[in-house]
Amino acid sequence: MNVQTGKAAAKINLAIDVLRKRPDGYHEVSMIMQSLALFDTITVRAVKGDIKVTSNNDRLPVDEGNIVYKAAKYLKLKYNVKEGALINIEKTIPIAAGLAGGSADAALTLKLLNNVWDLRLSRNEMLEAGKKLGSDVPFCIQGGTALAEGTGEKLTQLQGIPECLILLARPAVSISTKEVYEGLKLEEIRKRPDIRNMIKHIEERNLEGITACMYNVLETVTVKKCPQIEELKKKLLEYGALGSIMSGSGPTVFGVFRDTAAAYDAYDHIKHMVSEVFVVKTSN
Structure with a gap:
């Protein structure tokens, strides 16, 4: 199937503790994350050529700086995908608000492209891809309620x-x-x-x-x-x-x-x- 649509859930942190700063500049954290029934809608279509991102929200960059674009580009390069993708983001989750809207969109894009490009990636492979994009992305792939440790990528489902x-x-x-x-x-x-x-x-x-x-x-x-x-x-x-x-x-x-x-x-x-x-x- 070369077109798929899905919903990307916002998240809140019920608790955030920052334990230390690592030599690489990232912070070690301990957090309880919770998904919310507040969603962006993403539609992904396989097309000839490269990756193009569009959105209903003018404040959202749709170039290489967009995390959704980065997610698609990462999969395309890593798995040598010949096709491109047209990705539309219908924003409802507020931008730059502490609700992981961008991470949620990237997580859903990985899932949808896995199907549209027929990559057949396992959950663990998608979680690994998520880690490359941002510390909240693995949680957004998993969803629900979880303890997040490390830089946010070590998840224990609750x-x-x-x-x-x-x-x-x-x-x-x-x-x-x-x-x-x-x-x-x-x-x-x-x-x-x-x-x-x-x-x-x-x-x-x-x-x-x-x-x-x-x-x-x-x-x-x-x-x-x-x-x-x-x-x-x-x-x-x-x-x-x-x-x-x-x-x-x-x-x-x-x-x-x-x-x-x-x-x-x-x-x-x-x-x-x-x-x-x-x-x-x-x-x-």
Whole structure:
């Protein structure tokens, strides 16, 4: 089949700890990742010639700088693929928001091209390709709920968290992940998430326990560039969130809600404060 379409899921980090900086410049992390039912739609068509990327979002580069283009080029060169590909990205996931939209799109592109180009790659081969593209890509290939270690590529699948709603509030600023990690001073980290306890609460399906363990050490850096993060967290807790932290390197803040009415009440109160707001379920 030379045309395929799929959905690429956003993700949040229920916890992020940064342990050390490696000699190669990358950081060792310990994170709990969670897929969301917030999707970009990607259509891949095998064509003669090279790779072309298009999108409905003008802010998205569609040249060699796009991670989807890099994913396609990597497979084409590594497996000596003669065909090209026309790849369309229908964006819904906010860009540069700490929700791994680019990584999710790259992960799905690998899966779709595996079929369209008839590469017959195993899951492990796709995970290896994902590692070459970015530290969040292997998780986005796998999805669900997982502990991510190393630079984010060592994954341990966990059972899904209990049913809940996630409110995402994205301030009108874009944050570079690279800048946030460069601004992080490891010796100044005073508080860290309790990852071990969070895993225990996930196994026990204890949503209150999970949210009590949520913490993101990157917040201390991003909040200097976007002070609104603290205000949004406070507001979400006021409106009934069980817990609220920043996702990824930010600036998106999320709140976890058990109660649907409370989540949509919070949505109504928050929507005028930020550029984008969503209420979504988790995805496993």
